[in-house]
Structures are given as C-alpha cells and as structure tokens.
Amino acid sequence: MSHVSLIKLRRESPRHSAPSRYSLPQGRRSTHFPQRVKLAARTRAGDGDPYMARCEWCHVWLGRDGGEVRRRVADGSTYPVLTSVANAVLLCGNRNEGCSRKAARREFEAEAGGWFIRGGEGPEHDPRRVPVLVSLDGSTVFRWLSEDGRYAAQAPAGG
Ligand SMILES: [Zn+2]
Numbered sequence: 015m016s017h018v019s020l021i022k023l024r025r026e027s028p029r030h031s032a033p034s035r036y037s038l039p040q041g042r043r044s045t046h047f048p049q050r051v052k053l054a055a056r057t058r059a060g061d062g063d064p065y066m067a068r069c070e071w072c073h074v075w076l077g078r079d080g081g082e083v084r085r086r087v088a089d090g091s092t093y094p095v096l097t098s099v100a101n102a103v104l105l106c107g108n109r110n111e112g113c114s115r116k117a118a119r120r121e122f123e124a125e126a127g128g129w130f131i132r133g134g135e136g137p138e139h140d141p142r143r144v145p146v147l148v149s150l151d152g153s154t155v156f157r158w159l160s161e162d163g164r165y166a167a168q169a170p171a172g173g
Pocket residue numbers: 069070071072073074105106112113114
C-alpha cells in the first residue's frame with residue numbers, strides 16, 4: 015500500500031479546502047470534486063465500502079486512497095451534474111499510467127466504455143445518460159451512474 019500512498023500525496027499535496035474560492039489549479043482538473051463526491055465514488059467502487067474500492071474499469075484493488083477520481087466530461091458541458099458523482103469515476107493510476115492515463119488520453123477504449131465523454135450539448139454528452147462498461151458478478155455490462163452514487167441498470171427517466 016505504500017506506493018499507493020505516495021501517488022496520492024504527490025497528486026493532492028496542494029489542497030484546496032475552500033470550495034467557495036473558485037480557482038482551478040493548472041493540470042489538476044481531475045481532482046477538484048468535493049470530498050463528499052470523491053468519497054461517494056470510492057464507496058460505489060468498493061460496493062459500499064470505500065476501503066474496498068477497486069478501479070471501476072479494470073477492477074484492481076485501490077483501497078481508500080489509491081487511484082484518482084476523474085471527471086468523465088471535463089469541459090465544454092453546461093450540465094449542472096459536472097461535479098456530481100454521476101460524472102465521477104475512480105480509476106487506477108494517474109495521468110501517466112493505468113486506466114486514468116487511458117481516460118486522460120481520450121483513448122478509443124476509454125470513450126467506448128464511458129470513462130471519458132466528449133464535451134458538448136445533448137444527451138450523449140450528459141454523464142447521467144452515458145453508461146459505463148463495468149464488470150459485475152463476472153459479466154461485463156453497461157451501468158448508468160446515478161446521482162446518488164449507485165450503478166443503475168437503466169438510464170434515468172425523463173429528458
Ligand atoms: Zn484500472
């Protein structure tokens with residue numbers, strides 16, 4: 015677990031504790047979710063227990079502090095859910111390695127699995143309406159990320 019802790023320390027050392035002061039540090043857009051959203055994503059990824067969190071894409075164990083909580087839609091969207099847990103995924107690694115790297119580089123595989131979403135208007139850019147491809151109970155299925163931090167088997171109702 016020690017190498018995991020080091021990654022965490024390096025990535026999050028300049029802590030911005032006051033959400034009211036709206037300034038995005040350069041190159042750190044993946045880490046500016048509120049703590050409660052990060053915790054909700056880790057809890058979902060740990061099937062109810064953030065200490066059991068796994069990478070939501072490849073399922074490697076991350077625990078309470080490993081990996082990083084990334085935005086799926088990072089820019090170009092006007093949806094109020096940008097900072098909600100529907101737009102948050104816990105991925106292993108960082109911008110230089112692991113699943114986070116694949117999402118940061120907007121690789122085809124990342125987009126096909128819903129881990130990265132292009133910014134824009136319309137439901138195909140709305141993180142509430144774009145499912146992620148997850149492994150659950152041994153099968154690979156699409157699940158929608160609900161705004162209350164669950165994997166939903168169906169898209170949310172309404173427009
Ligand atoms: Zn992974």
